[in-house]
Amino acid sequence: MGISDELKPKLFTKGGRDENSLKVNINSTGFGLSFVKDVVEAHKGRVWAESAGPNQGSTFYMELPVNSN
Numbered sequence: 001m002g003i004s005d006e007l008k009p010k011l012f013t014k015g016g017r018d019e020n021s022l023k024v025n026i027n028s029t030g031f032g033l034s035f036v037k038d039v040v041e042a043h044k045g046r047v048w049a050e051s052a053g054p055n056q057g058s059t060f061y062m063e064l065p066v067n068s069n
Ligand SMILES: Nc1ncnc2c1ncn2[C@@H]1O[C@H](COP(=O)(O)OP(=O)(O)O)[C@@H](O)[C@H]1O
Pocket: 001, 002, 003, 007, 011, 016, 017, 018, 019, 020, 021, 025, 027, 028, 029, 030, 031, 032, 033, 034, 058
């Protein structure tokens, strides 16, 4: 669905979700990506998303170290 500039800073925060998210997922809580971030960071990785804006698609990235000593 794409990501607005307004949502971008909230995307990976607890409860951060777009006002339109309930239209595509009635179970939307806004906690999914926060949980993803916690797990990825616990593995010394990082996760982020890029989007040119609403209705322009989104690309999500996850980076994990091969050796996290
Ligand atoms: N694949 C996606 N593409 C675009 N926006 C997304 C995507 N996944 C989540 N979002 C946006 O980020 C918000 C937070 O997502 P998430 O933390 O997974 O919560 P939830 O899935 O419960 O809405 C969503 O409400 C939606 O606005």
